[in-house]
Amino acid sequence: MRKSGWLVITGLLLTVICVSGVSAQSLEGKVIEHRLENGLTFLLYERHQAPIVACHIYVNVGSANDRLGETGIAHITEHIAFKGTPTIGTTNYEAEKQLLDKLDELWQQIDQERQKGDKADQQKLEQLQREFEQTQQNAAQYVVSEAYSKIMEENGAVGLNASTSRDETQYFVSLPANRLELWMMLEADRLAHTVPREFYKEREVILEERRMRTDAAPVGTLIEQFLATAFIAHPYGFPGIGWASDIENLTIHQLMEFFEAYYAPQNMVIAIVGDIDPDNVIRMAEKYFGVLPARSSDPRIRTVEPQQPGERRVQVEWDANPYLVIGYHRPSVNHEDDLVFDVISFLLSSGRTSQLYKHLVEEQQIAIHVQTIVAFPGKKYPTLFMVIGVPLAPHTIEELEAALFAELEKLKTESVDEQELQKVINNVEAGFINSLSSNSGLAAQLTFAQSVYGDWRSIEKQVEQIKQITAEDIMRVARTYFTKQNRTVAWLVNKNVE
Missing domain, CATH: 3.30.830.10 (Metalloenzyme, LuxS/M16 peptidase-like)
Incomplete structure (x- = not known):
């Protein structure tokens, strides 16, 4: 198929x-x-x-x-x-x-x-x-x-x-x-x-x-x-x-x-x-479906990723333009900090008014593309918060990496404006409402909630939880997870450029 x-x-x-x-x-x-x-x-x-x-x-x-x-x-x-x-x-x-x-x-x-x-x-x-x-x-x-x-x-x-x-x-x-x-x-x-x-x-x-x-x-x-x-x-x-x-x-x-x-x-x-x-x-x-035989099944994965002892780096050489990926270990969607990552992701890279786009694409003109992914490659188990960037020549991948780190550091020390935070929450709310406007969207969310959270009723609980997120929560999560020791950095570099 x-x-x-x-x-x-x-x-x-x-x-x-x-x-x-x-x-x-x-x-x-x-x-x-x-x-x-x-x-x-x-x-x-x-x-x-x-x-x-x-x-x-x-x-x-x-x-x-x-x-x-x-x-x-x-x-x-x-x-x-x-x-x-x-x-x-x-x-x-x-x-x-x-x-x-x-x-x-x-x-x-x-x-x-x-x-x-x-x-x-x-x-x-x-x-x-x-x-x-x-x-x-x-x-x-x-x-x-x-x-x-x-x-x-x-x-x-x-x-x-x-x-x-x-x-x-x-x-x-x-x-x-x-x-x-x-x-x-x-x-x-x-x-x-x-x-x-x-x-x-x-x-x-x-x-x-x-x-x-x-x-x-x-x-x-x-x-x-x-x-x-x-x-x-x-x-x-x-x-x-x-x-x-x-x-x-x-x-x-x-x-x-x-x-x-x-x-x-x-x-x-x-x-x-x-x-x-x-x-x-x-x-x-x-x-x-009632005629299907009951069978024992345990899909749980018991392997736990150990705490990372220091920054990890990997480099891929290719005849291609440079590309940067940064990942920070973060908890699963069942953790109390999960929704804070969604708000951080929206603040950083959702639309042309987002922080990364305004600062790195428009103002500094150091990147042609910046993006965050709130949970990758999965969400049921501890996963990664990812930041992706493509440098704009003649700027280098090193310059873009430094600029992205600087933007993440701001989250730790500069409180998000309350009006800006409320706007983000409103936009996130509107996006999720729209995601349920179709029968298929609602069906997908119901099965996800029942399977991952253990109860489809958890859908409604998210409504109140997101409204409780504060600027202090954003700083706390940034300080906890966006650290050098907790990150992995990958570079795609042009093998024909010295």
């Missing part, structure tokens, strides 16, 4: 429901929570403005759950989820299944021979590879390409897609209200009977994706090296797409093992928002 970018707002700040007359305080009486006996949670919200519904599945597992040697497994699992089942995506599953089993056997033989290194029988390898390719072609004749997607789109679905981040895997779509039962039937079927067809073909697709976005991309390579430097223990340091050597050696057995371990009902939350009759939706949920 080809993926579009998917941004889930990091701290739920002011996720206020005030669209079409629904106020923040009325959410408690509007959301219906229903948990099946197998542990799968449904969150339902009625909106009858149009005969459409948004469906959002949040699987509480992401690429941070990949194991060393199997990096990329969460990502490829998401891709394979669109390949169908024994009844969807094939013209003859019985015949196809025999070929899929043979493919897996051939790959294991190829892998075993390759493991011999210099002693590998090259003639045998070539023969196995030819047989593998022929079997793959034979299996392809039974494949109905994009069958799941075509069924949904033929029934009026829009925005059908998925995404895998470090923290979660999400599947989402909007469709006519009278097609909701079709969606439920198809989703429950693929959760219960996913078939890893075209696995080896998809593995090559992901390898090519990695080559384009990372290996052949200077900034992609820089970010990968930056994260590997910033995290020495926690899997946030792994590339989300996976290391190339891991991807090319992933197996169907590993994928199905991952799927069974993490795609368990109690590890998923489904939100359905729109023109619905909740009682009818619950009936359908019980009918289609």
Whole structure:
């Protein structure tokens, strides 16, 4: 499945429901929570403005759950989820299944021979590879390409897609209200009977994706090296797409093992928002999803990144323009300081009136681009507050770095004007209100809150918390986290410039 970018707002700040007359305080009486006996949670919200519904599945597992040697497994699992089942995506599953089993056997033989290194029988390898390719072609004749997607789109679905981040895997779509039962039937079927067809073909697709976005991309390579430097223990340091050597050696057995371990009902939350009759939706949920077997699943990552003992630096040389990335370790979104980082990020880099843009782009003209990212690469676990900059020639990356450090130091000693702070809070509030104006936006936030905060009701609590942030909080957080010892700096430098 080809993926579009998917941004889930990091701290739920002011996720206020005030669209079409629904106020923040009325959410408690509007959301219906229903948990099946197998542990799968449904969150339902009625909106009858149009005969459409948004469906959002949040699987509480992401690429941070990949194991060393199997990096990329969460990502490829998401891709394979669109390949169908024994009844969807094939013209003859019985015949196809025999070929899929043979493919897996051939790959294991190829892998075993390759493991011999210099002693590998090259003639045998070539023969196995030819047989593998022929079997793959034979299996392809039974494949109905994009069958799941075509069924949904033929029934009026829009925005059908998925995404895998470090923290979660999400599947989402909007469709006519009278097609909701079709969606439920198809989703429950693929959760219960996913078939890893075209696995080896998809593995090559992901390898090519990695080559384009990372290996052949200077900034992609820089970010990968930056994260590997910033995290020495926690899997946030792994590339989300996976290391190339891991991807090319992933197996169907590993994928199905991952799927069974993490795609368990109690590890998923489904939100359905729109023109619905909740009682009818619950009936359908019980009918289609209630048959999924309960399985033990524990997606928690117990590895804790140790406190950084000093500044870390990494440099990537490329025939490209310079690029600067600075990261400071910060707590997860469940920490009391989380919302303060959102306000700091808005102050520093949101729009042309932000501090970094005014001071470094307009006044000093030392940069052509400055940006902050409030939580990267994840948010469920302690993560990074990032600052990115691109110097404007003839200014150097050293000059831009010094200027950015100076701006961060100001946060520690200069109190933010109360009027400016209130304006930031108002703007953040407006942005979050807008993020919930659509059915899909609300569905995404409900599943996020339930999965990460443990309760969708935490959405409303963010409203009051953000209003309590003071200028003193901003200075305190800046002093605590924006220190030399706590930072990692990455430079992209032009290898042809001395």
